[in-house]
Amino acid sequence: MVMIRHELKEGRITLLIWTAVIAFMLSLCILIYPEMEMQMGDVSSIFAKMGSFSAAFGMDRLNFGEFTGFFGVECGNILGLGGALFAALLGISISAKEGREHTAEFLLTHPVSRRDILSRKLIAVFLQILFLNLFAVIITAVSIRAIGESPEIRPILLLFLAYFILQIEVASVCFGISAFLTQGGAGIGIGMAALLYFLNLAANLTDHADFVKYITPFSYTESADIIAGQCLDVKYLSAGLVFTIIGIGVGFCRYCKMDVLS
């Protein structure tokens, strides 16, 4: 608990800022929906017929004029990409942060095993991701109520669940990378999250890149699939689980054995 409390305290400002920004943007999107709906008219059918652009964002399968479809696309951009960036930054700095601030020597000369230290840091990261997503759910619920919409709850909750799992996977993979870094890593984390996002867009544009969907976690957060199928895609989720386990395993193996030089 000491280590978890310490990590949460160290990261509280960053967590509050990211949570506030993502929640604000989600809320803003929802609050402007009534205005958009009025002006939508035939725009939604136009959005669905914009070829590759529509396919990339799933707008050829979603009705952008309906709340659930609108929310599916917008949520993907805000909570999906924003949440992934936040999770990547958290994961990549788990052990690199100690190297950057030269605090590893202080921390690791206490009678706590490296395995215990790392597992508590990882738990703290997951708790922060959970906090952000729970707050996003609450703000979304309040905002939906404020605009008087009553969409089907199941697909929206499934979307939030999918993005939560995505963030856990991104944080875990970045955690594995973090164990090889002595400092920094923010660029790598941000780059990786962005790359995974754009890999999914690319996979949506062509039939010849189906294998990419097993690599990027954005594949199982595809709002069109979730809203239409009312479930998460197990095959892509399973691949994501494998990457999660590998990321965590590599991180532990590396960190528990490496020399700490400063």
Added chain:
Amino acid sequence: MDAIRTNSLTKYYGRARGITDMNLTVEQGDFFGFIGPNGAGKSTTIRILLGLIAPSSGSAQVLGMDISRQKETILSHVGYMPSEASFYRNMRVRDVIKFSADLRRKDCRAEAQTLCERLELDVNRKIHELSLGNRKKVSIVCALQHMPRLCILDEPTSGLDPLMQREFYAILEERSKNGATIFVSSHILSEVQRYCRHAAIIREGRLLALDSTKNLGHTDTKRVRLRGTGRISDRLSSLLNLKDLQIDGDSVSFLYSGSLKELLNTLAALPLSDASITEPDLEEIFMHYYG
């Protein structure tokens, strides 16, 4: 049971030498000095003893336990002060000290308060506001507040003012009297000579000497200081085994490890106004070993 015992301890960083075949023994309750030039392997040895790095070969026991197998138990009885004290920048001093105590699952408030008062450390300041010396003080408190059986201190007084240095060593001497083992790695040889009972000299990764500071300071080498009524340095050229010659006008000083009879015969022929032949201090012995 020794406080520290290493057996053929070796560490290579790739191809670069860390330490080679080190057999170091520190008895329990000793006040021990660890001396060596930069890059000699002092920090490498300390890091292996603390489990921060793994040896390439050999073994190390601390307080009778193998560091590779019982690291957490060992660290619960060890207080470590690194040469460069780094903490979480935005934490306050009191929070860092409490965090350290909480990681040890010990209530160290009373001892921490005593140490902070003796070292004149303001516990309400943030780490990033502190000078180097004050960060060292935080490091001292974290290392000593839990009353460790073994204190490992790397360059402990660098950054501390002379008054604090004296207070710091007073604290260590109290701990030593109460049975704790003190292991100090230092460049300040006068401190090692003054406070340590035993010392080891390390150079290029190897242990050169391990003995009491009294014996280490006792060699055949003498420090000779002369003052002449005229220039005398030119007339010392016949002397062999002469090192560290320092000339200041009519005054001359050098280390001599040759025949005393030859020295006295040479000095007898010089126009001297003053002469002294003394034991060199540990710093001069150190220079002699790696100079």
